[in-house]
Amino acid sequence: MANPENLLYSKDHEWAKIEGDTATVGITDYAQNSLGDIVYVELPRVGQTIAPHASIGVVESVKAVSELFSPVGGEVVEINPLLEKDPAAVNRDAFGEGWMYRVKVSGDPAPDLLSAADYEKLVTTA
Amino acid sequence: MNASETASLARTALYDEHVALGARMVPFGGFAMPVQYGGILAEHDAVRTRAGLFDLSHMAQYELRGAGVPDWADALTVNEVGTMKPLQARYNIFTNDAGGSHDDVLFYRLPDRWLLVVNAANAAKMWPYLQAAAAGRSDLSLQSHHGSRALIAVQGPRAVELVAPLCDVDVAAMKYYFCAEGRVGGAPAVIARTGYTGEDGFELFVEGIDAAPLWRLLLERGGPLGAAPAGLGARDVLRLEAGMPLYGHELEEDISPLAGGQAWAVKFRKPEFVGKAALVAQRDADTFDRIAGVVLAGRVPARGGYGVFLDGERVGEVRSATLAPSVDNRNVATVLVRKRAAALGTPLGIEVRGALQEATVVALPFYRRPNSRKDG
Numbered sequence: 001m002a003n004p005e006n007l008l009y010s011k012d013h014e015w016a017k018i019e020g021d022t023a024t025v026g027i028t029d030y031a032q033n034s035l036g037d038i039v040y041v042e043l044p045r046v047g048q049t050i051a052p053h054a055s056i057g058v059v060e061s062v063k064a065v066s067e068l069f070s071p072v073g074g075e076v077v078e079i080n081p082l083l084e085k086d087p088a089a090v091n092r093d094a095f096g097e098g099w100m101y102r103v104k105v106s107g108d109p110a111p112d113l114l115s116a117a118d119y120e121k122l123v124t125t126a
Numbered sequence: 127m128n129a130s131e132t133a134s135l136a137r138t139a140l141y142d143e144h145v146a147l148g149a150r151m152v153p154f155g156g157f158a159m160p161v162q163y164g165g166i167l168a169e170h171d172a173v174r175t176r177a178g179l180f181d182l183s184h185m186a187q188y189e190l191r192g193a194g195v196p197d198w199a200d201a202l203t204v205n206e207v208g209t210m211k212p213l214q215a216r217y218n219i220f221t222n223d224a225g226g227s228h229d230d231v232l233f234y235r236l237p238d239r240w241l242l243v244v245n246a247a248n249a250a251k252m253w254p255y256l257q258a259a260a261a262g263r264s265d266l267s268l269q270s271h272h273g274s275r276a277l278i279a280v281q282g283p284r285a286v287e288l289v290a291p292l293c294d295v296d297v298a299a300m301k302y303y304f305c306a307e308g309r310v311g312g313a314p315a316v317i318a319r320t321g322y323t324g325e326d327g328f329e330l331f332v333e334g335i336d337a338a339p340l341w342r343l344l345l346e347r348g349g350p351l352g353a354a355p356a357g358l359g360a361r362d363v364l365r366l367e368a369g370m371p372l373y374g375h376e377l378e379e380d381i382s383p384l385a386g387g388q389a390w391a392v393k394f395r396k397p398e399f400v401g402k403a404a405l406v407a408q409r410d411a412d413t414f415d416r417i418a419g420v421v422l423a424g425r426v427p428a429r430g431g432y433g434v435f436l437d438g439e440r441v442g443e444v445r446s447a448t449l450a451p452s453v454d455n456r457n458v459a460t461v462l463v464r465k466r467a468a469a470l471g472t473p474l475g476i477e478v479r480g481a482l483q484e485a486t487v488v489a490l491p492f493y494r495r496p497n498s499r500k501d502g
Contacts (some may be wrong), residue, residue, distance in 0.1 A: 036150075036359070037167045039449040040427050042479075058479070060427050062166045062449060063359055084425065091165075 001029040004095055009119035010071040015095065016113065018105065023072045026099040027059065027090065030123045035061040038090045041083045043101050048076045050103065071113055078102040138183035139276045139334035143341050147355055155246025157184035160357040169360035170451055173323050177282035178356030179344050186249035186272035187331060188256065190240040194265030199233065201399055202259060204383050204392040210235045215303045215320050217391055219383045225404030227377035227386060228255065234305050234318060241316060241331065245373045276337035280344060281327030284351045288344065289328050293317060297328065311343045322361065324368025324493055363448045366458065369419065369491025375430065375446045376417050376460055384408050387417040387490060415442060418468040419492055422457040423484035428476045434461045435475040435482060441467040444476060452493040
């Protein structure tokens, strides 16, 4: 699946969609495909303040536990309630219904986030 | 896997088939093996409801010949070899002097020889061990076909429908844990009604050169039946749901067959076998740590190595765990725990990232197929 042009990407395979001072965050289609069937997602709490690139949760597939790193810093304002009951939504639609949480961004978005084109290069040379 | 990781690994006769099917290849027991094709849960579903095809050619196939085989094997293992009927298959465990498990295996009694299948991960220790144990004996001989012979398992409720028309022997009438020599898809084979998934099915032992044509034939004929290739990931979920031990998890050099939940396979009536005295002492004292099955209350999965707690005290650790689609989609695990923590119904805590998750001890297996027959 193509990486949408309107998102920013981290080297840890998260995406962020920045709209005003809010960022919606998830993991990329490449990441969900590498993990395989996702069976559990542990997200940060609403109200929690997170730092860019901090470990703020986990994604568990049938075979492995992987850490979630936030591509942005700020206060968590919403989490995707669907993922508690239906973590496979991340497999089905990583850039859409499988979104994970929203952050009220403080400070500048991390300057090291990648464009879709640069992220594409990262995963095709991995 | 990148090129440098694959370079040192052996390949089964079906390696190119897996790559062509888009499998994700991982190192396992010295071989590059498919861990999944389409996805572990979809492959699990194929096996439980239709049929799955597995490449198990990484497992070590040995042939034993000679009149001395039954007594020799009975002295090294806990289960009975000498009482096996012609064409019977039987699970067994090689033990060490302390009663621990050296490997868990299957013996197949063929008309003129025995087939012994050992874990791929244990082949490096088992082959020298067996050779040493056979040294100086003129009444038996061993031959390894590890890596040269292939093994394809067809498992699932539609396995008979898929395999029987391809065989020149009546495999539909074959009893569970029995086998036959014949041809499947034209290739000479040992055809066994055995498996490691909790479903009915067959294991087809063929020469490496015959493996790929047979694999393709099974995929072609299996397609309309809903059969699909299944990887080691699905196999691990299936075997764990079915309560079958995996060496390195429920059995180990320091986990005896009794501790590993395989007491049914230990035949104390045998006059002597490696580790018997230690196992008798274990049985009589009955204080050993043991494997128990648990179902977790919540959605947080357990993982091997996580701590297990009872009334605030650490009583053991998780040995295997999975989301179990056939157990009401719950998280299940095997744990190796103190005796007092292994009683059915005991409420345990499993430590996941610093928090205890509720779990309850249940009877194994977690899953039993409808109309299942007893195994041999």
